[in-house]
Amino acid sequence: MKNKFTKPLFGAALACSGLAAQAQGLQGVIVEDYHTITQADVDRYNTLGNGSVPFDVGMKTYRVYIDMAPNYKLQTVFGSAGNMLDFSSTTKFWNDDGFGNQFPPQTSRLDDGAAFDSWLTIGRASRSGGTAGCTGNLEQLGVPLASDPNANLTMCTTAWSGFTSAAQADGHVPGTSADPTLVGIPNLTAFTDDNISTFSTTGSYTLLPPLDGPEAAGANRVLIAQITTGGTFSFHINVSMAITGGPVEFYTHSTSESGSVVSPYMSYPVVILDADGDGVVDGSDACPGTAAGAAVNAQGCSCAQVTVDDGNPCTLDQCTAGVVTHTLQDADSDGVCDANDTCPGTAAGAGVNTTGCSCAQVTVDDGNPCTLDVCTNGVVTHTLQDADADGVCDANDTCPGTAAGAGVNTTGCSCAQVTVDDANPCTLDQCTNGTVTHTFQDADSDGICDANDNCPNLSGVQGDPCDDFNANTSNDVITAACVCAGTQANDCNGVPGGPAQPGTPCDDLNACTTNDVYQTNCSCAGTIADTDADGVADCDDTCPGTAAGAGVNATGCSCAQVTVDDANPCTLDQCTNGTVTHTFQDADSDG
Numbered sequence: 001m002k003n004k005f006t007k008p009l010f011g012a013a014l015a016c017s018g019l020a021a022q023a024q025g026l027q028g029v030i031v032e033d034y035h036t037i038t039q040a041d042v043d044r045y046n047t048l049g050n051g052s053v054p055f056d057v058g059m060k061t062y063r064v065y066i067d068m069a070p071n072y073k074l075q076t077v078f079g080s081a082g083n084m085l086d087f088s089s090t091t092k093f094w095n096d097d098g099f100g101n102q103f104p105p106q107t108s109r110l111d112d113g114a115a116f117d118s119w120l121t122i123g124r125a126s127r128s129g130g131t132a133g134c135t136g137n138l139e140q141l142g143v144p145l146a147s148d149p150n151a152n153l154t155m156c157t158t159a160w161s162g163f164t165s166a167a168q169a170d171g172h173v174p175g176t177s178a179d180p181t182l183v184g185i186p187n188l189t190a191f192t193d194d195n196i197s198t199f200s201t202t203g204s205y206t207l208l209p210p211l212d213g214p215e216a217a218g219a220n221r222v223l224i225a226q227i228t229t230g231g232t233f234s235f236h237i238n239v240s241m242a243i244t245g246g247p248v249e250f251y252t253h254s255t256s257e258s259g260s261v262v263s264p265y266m267s268y269p270v271v272i273l274d275a276d277g278d279g280v281v282d283g284s285d286a287c288p289g290t291a292a293g294a295a296v297n298a299q300g301c302s303c304a305q306v307t308v309d310d311g312n313p314c315t316l317d318q319c320t321a322g323v324v325t326h327t328l329q330d331a332d333s334d335g336v337c338d339a340n341d342t343c344p345g346t347a348a349g350a351g352v353n354t355t356g357c358s359c360a361q362v363t364v365d366d367g368n369p370c371t372l373d374v375c376t377n378g379v380v381t382h383t384l385q386d387a388d389a390d391g392v393c394d395a396n397d398t399c400p401g402t403a404a405g406a407g408v409n410t411t412g413c414s415c416a417q418v419t420v421d422d423a424n425p426c427t428l429d430q431c432t433n434g435t436v437t438h439t440f441q442d443a444d445s446d447g448i449c450d451a452n453d454n455c456p457n458l459s460g461v462q463g464d465p466c467d468d469f470n471a472n473t474s475n476d477v478i479t480a481a482c483v484c485a486g487t488q489a490n491d492c493n494g495v496p497g498g499p500a501q502p503g504t505p506c507d508d509l510n511a512c513t514t515n516d517v518y519q520t521n522c523s524c525a526g527t528i529a530d531t532d533a534d535g536v537a538d539c540d541d542t543c544p545g546t547a548a549g550a551g552v553n554a555t556g557c558s559c560a561q562v563t564v565d566d567a568n569p570c571t572l573d574q575c576t577n578g579t580v581t582h583t584f585q586d587a588d589s590d591g
Helices: 039-048
Strands: 016-020 026-036 062-067 072-076 084-091 124-126 140-142 172-174 181-183 198-201 203-209 221-229 233-236 238-243 251-252 313-319 323-328 371-376 377-384 427-432 435-440 473-478 484-488 513-518 524-528 571-576 579-585
Touching: 016 251, 062 233, 072 221, 072 323, 084 221, 124 221, 140 221, 221 233
Parallel strands: none
Antiparallel strands: 016 026, 026 062, 062 221, 072 203, 072 238, 084 198, 084 233, 124 140, 140 172, 181 203, 238 251, 313 323, 371 377, 427 435, 473 484, 513 524, 571 579
């Protein structure tokens, strides 16, 4: 039975199995071949005489490390009904019954057989206490031999083969931890007795607070067991870990429990499950059932198991060993894929439009003389050329330089740019939007233009025979007053052969009329005079000379001819057709 600790021991050569995991926190499991017992080790152990358990040449001491991502801390090594925790050997575990124990021995006893004792731990490789050995008795943490910066002489230089130089690593660095707490493990006799080959449990051993690795080089590896045996070593473990404040991650060896990650690296020797034999383990194989011999990608998928066609006509879709590539097809390198390129073979460097055509590949001239045809990067524009913005293109504009806003005819000419007066007194010459009209003026439609007609409102000219439709007259002619009148036997005053004949002057006693003459019925009537044609007779018009078309009031005055502003700031002064209003402005009606 082990009941005390032995002196420091040095291990032999390092032989590690690094197993990369497929998870976030778990990076792998390291099974380190810490030391192989030599005949010199056996002779020393027997000479010391501190233990009675046979110490055989060829036995190996293994150390098991959990390799974690940075900042993770190991919490628990556990077992369950579906994932038993076990360490086994085909022979038996070697336990030093001198200074060994179920947990790591005292540092001061590493030079005794306790250096190779079998035990469980989380981090600690030896404890403090007892009489100081050759290099003291401070607690040590376990690190892989390859990561140990120096021997620290924890196993002395005269102890075990392979640990006889101060420059040789011994897998120990100064640090503090604690023995793990056992939960559901009634005893650890497998690590105290000398004839047990298997430790198996559904319980756990845990460390609170959890521990991260002690290595200074950035690695994060925590020691969980040391086993010495002459047989074949194996284990099945399950662990939990977390970043401070983060969720706990669980890793199991066989079945998933409450979301745990099943990792083949929780078993040793590792049994890689690869049902389809594609080289990707089942736990990481996104495409199980790969055909035999088919090359696969990192996720275990062959070309027959992935979608190769991306549905994009612009790409060439190819697959090699499950790796799919989508290569843009653009033979002329113009940036428009071949499937959408209506102009293949574009010259190198030429700018193109969205259909892949350069200016050299499109029709620029639209055959319209009115447009300026321009092409930029295959985009053609046809811009109407109209310098004077009159709506008639320059090519068809016979009158360039039309004033802004002026209406024009079909040849682009405004009234200011054409000849309106045809020098014919018989026509009324007018222009609208550059279109000129010459209207023959013949108010009485007698075929004689008004300019040449001395009676423009009566068919015929003065002296022409006519008919006044009065049976009592004779010799009817158009008079100088442009009235058709004959000679009555008695004039309009009843005087036989008198001068007051129709068409002769008279006075209608109306001051507003002019050119008063006797009518055919002997009534005297004149023409109302309205010089400015504003609808108010000159005799009543107080504002002569009103502008043509201007609205006027009853006295013939337009707004331009009256005073609108009454100089009263309180009134709104307005004028409509010469009628002025002054409206009192009082928005709040307060007077």
